[in-house]
């Protein structure tokens with residue numbers, strides 16, 4: 001047996017959900033550049049789950065279903081009120097609340113295809129409400145109920161603030177959701193597939209995936225980028241900060257990728273959005289600092305920014321709390337996780353690789369009193 005650290009380069013499944021070939025990312029054959037430019041998040045959800053773009057009536061139907069299921073059980077709100085609201089990370093709250101949500105779905109363990117499709121709708125519809133409810137509760141405010149007449153992106157921003165968002169914010173947020181929706185066999189998606197391949201339920205799969213996304217080497221990096229930008233504080237401080245980090249062999253968050261060695265195709269869209277939004281907020285420094293970090297780190301190390309790097313200044317410009325960046329990633333990626341979960345069920349086999357043993361040789365048991 002031979003091993004590959006971190007399963008690098010190992011092809012672990014076939015999938016038609018998304019692909020990364022020659023640095024080009026596609027969802028069901030549609031290039032990300034095209035989708036980022038033209039598609040609504042709801043269209044992308046339909047695409048990922050059905051393998052084709054929706055017709056107008058199909059899109060309306062999906063939107064209506066998402067709106068219909070967007071309220072969360074009052075028990076979940078009550079439970080959230082009992083969380084230690086001001087000391088926990090919203091990703092921990094989200095992981096717990098999604099797991100609890102399964103308790104209130106009488107069909108959680110029903111394995112028929114139709115039941116699983118309905119669970120997918122419910123989860124996609126409710127995850128924004130959970131994230132925004134948590135955010136409101138910890139601010140000591142009443143949760144804002146979802147508005148059935150707003151689209152997915154607008155409704156999220158509305159539930160967060162209680163105010164109808166401006167079109168420019170909705171468009172930017174929609175594009176960010178589209179860009180984060182799926183990404184082949186990334187760590188959290190693989191986690192979801194491993195979980196449901198035991199024929200465990202959809203809620204377990206999404207809960208497991210949230211746990212994997214939370215880490216700073218994966219989805220948690222977007223919040224870590226904003227922390228770094230805050231620490232640096234000004235464009236002048238970029239160079240000494242980054243040079244010191246390079247000398248100390250520290251990681252620069254938001255850079256590097258297991259698959260993309262020539263750059264993440266999503267980053268340019270977020271960079272452009274960061275430029276526009278920071279100009280509007282009058283806080284161009286976040287964009288300028290990001291560009292300077294990018295130029296310096298790329299030229300010194302040849303390591304390029306990933307999706308998490310410029311998304312930090314984008315979300316900050318939308319007025320979103322920094323520790324909600326990763327939950328927002330989860331709101332979008334739930335669509336991809338669900339597509340992969342449904343695909344896994346449709347052609348399932350238990351996922352169970354091997355480990356090469358490197359522990360001690362044969363040992364003889366020594367009774368406790370003689371050790």
Ligand SMILES: CC(=O)SCCNC(=O)CCNC(=O)[C@H](O)C(C)(C)COP(=O)(O)OP(=O)(O)OC[C@H]1O[C@@H](n2cnc3c(N)ncnc32)[C@H](O)[C@@H]1OP(=O)(O)O
Nearest residue numbers: 216217218219221250251252253254255256257258306308
């Ligand atoms: C949505 C997402 O999940 S995108 C990724 C988000 N994560 C981050 O931004 C965290 C920072 N980046 C990283 O930690 C890594 O680049 C990962 C985890 C994304 C990819 O890891 P791997 O594929 O294992 O890359 P690996 O660690 O082998 O990197 C190769 C070399 O580049 C270095 N490197 C990679 N990324 C970085 C970075 N961000 N900062 C500094 N050095 C880095 C590694 O230290 C390693 O150097 P070495 O060969 O001298 O040991």
Ligand SMILES: O=C([O-])CC(=O)C(=O)O
Nearest residue numbers: 182183185186187258307
């Ligand atoms: O694919 C990966 O390893 C990480 C990533 O960029 C994502 O999940 O979007």
